[in-house]
Amino acid sequence: MALRVAVIGTGNMGIHHLRNYYHNPDVELVGFVEPNEKNAEKVKTKYPIEHFADYKKVLGKVDAVSIATPTCTHFEIASFFLSHQIHVLLEKPITDSIEEAEDLIEIAKQQNTLLSIGHIERFNPVIQELKNILKKESPVFVEIHRESPFDPRIYDVDVVSDLMIHDIDALYYILKRKLNIVSSTGIKVHSNKSDLVNVQLISDDNVLINITTSRATEQKIRSWRIILKDKLIEADLLERKLYLSSRTEVGKKIFDTNADHHYTQEQITAKILVKNDEPLQIEIDNFIQSILGNTILEVEGKDGLKALKLVKEIQQKIITV
Structure with missing residues (x-):
């Protein structure tokens, strides 16, 4: 059974997340979240999948998300999904502050949910x-x-x-x-x-x-x-x-x-x-296979915190x- 995934944010990095998930055989790409309608229309011409203006609307439809939004939004969005036991691949840096990063790691631990950070190199x-x-x-x-x-x-x-x-x-x-x-x-x-x-x-x-x-x-x-x-x-x-x-x-x-x-x-x-x-394809595949229980997560929240x-x-x- 394919893992249901959505991509939050379709900017410079998000669009590449979309491309890799779209072609991943272990993934059902449910849709993408993009508040800007003009940008969303451009994405839909390439990827005929559902568009959501609000990230909260994908809840109940996904098992995992990639978050590629401005750093100042990372804590709010990632904590929402982790709190609902949705696995998260979060672009770097993990958060704006050390305190937010520590809180995210704790939420993921409490919810027994994977938090991976996009340290792509x-x-x-x-x-x-x-x-x-x-x-x-x-x-x-x-x-x-x-x-x-x-x-x-x-x-x-x-x-x-x-x-x-x-x-x-x-x-x-x-x-x-x-x-x-x-x-x-x-x-x-x-x-x-x-x-x-x-x-x-x-x-x-x-x-x-x-x-x-x-x-x-x-x-x-x-x-x-x-x-x-x-x-x-x-x-x-x-x-x-x-x-x-x-x-x-x-x-x-x-x-x-x-x-x-x-x-x-x-x-x-x-x-x-x-x-x-x-590298991004390998990173996403590691995230997906870790959720499926086939490998160990390469970059955890603690790694993002250490770099931050x-x-x-x-x-x-x-x-x-």
């Missing part, structure tokens, strides 16, 4: 491969760039909540270490909130991390550069490319002995093949220049 095949590589060896330094052009539709959060939170969650997921803030600097470019932020973090075992996040860059960049003791990892999360450079045995000998190194290959770079799967706590700390410590 966990499902990026490049991040999955990085996690596998770094199980064997700890990095020394991590440099992350997440940059995009300005999008005026994102009006209720700064660049830390909007974009940097992806990398914060991915760092927790990969490194599994406590992260401490060294510095946090922001610049307002297009809005009255920080549009470009640079943060330096250090883990409890001295991994140095530098994150530059911008929504004022006229190019989309999603790059990680990881320095290990004798390796360099370069990752492009958009193009799904991953390269590993390491010193050859000859190179190690030259380094150790300071020998003559004419005409020797000291380093070698390997391209690591990664899958080209769509560091986001709030970074925001509090930002020095605006």
Whole structure:
């Protein structure tokens, strides 16, 4: 029997949720919620499903919902569905405040209902491969760039909540270490909130991390550069490319002995093949299969709360220049 699902909000992310549910064989897509009639008409031309102007109207018709609305509405909408034992996939950030996030987690626990948070980068095949590589060896330094052009539709959060939170969650997921803030600097470019932020973090075992996040860059960049003791990892999360450079045995000998190194290959770079799967499709499938009891939920409410706590700390410590 197919799981009955509705999508709440059909903006930039919501429309992609709709597409993935529409083609999922384990889902009956009941409909979508969109208060704006003009936007709803556009959606209905692509997906001939029922439209609801009020999210409360889907109650009794669904087993689960995806919520892709502005962050300021997350607590109200998610708490409504969780209280009625409807499973929720909630776009990041989990909520506006830590207190609201804690309340949502408690409601989900009391109602024995799944609450998953849309930290989509966990499902990026490049991040999955990085996690596998770094199980064997700890990095020394991590440099992350997440940059995009300005999008005026994102009006209720700064660049830390909007974009940097992806990398914060991915760092927790990969490194599994406590992260401490060294510095946090922001610049307002297009809005009255920080549009470009640079943060330096250090883990409890001295991994140095530098994150530059911008929504004022006229190019989309999603790059990680990881320095290990004798390796360099370069990752492009958009193009799904991953390269590993390491010193050859000859190179190690030259380094150790300071020998003559004419005409020797000291380093070698390997391209690591990664899958080209769509992260959102994997995320939604994990949510659905977790409800059906076929797998374990990958991103829980507690993960969203953990990322939100560091986001709030970074925001509090930002020095605006």
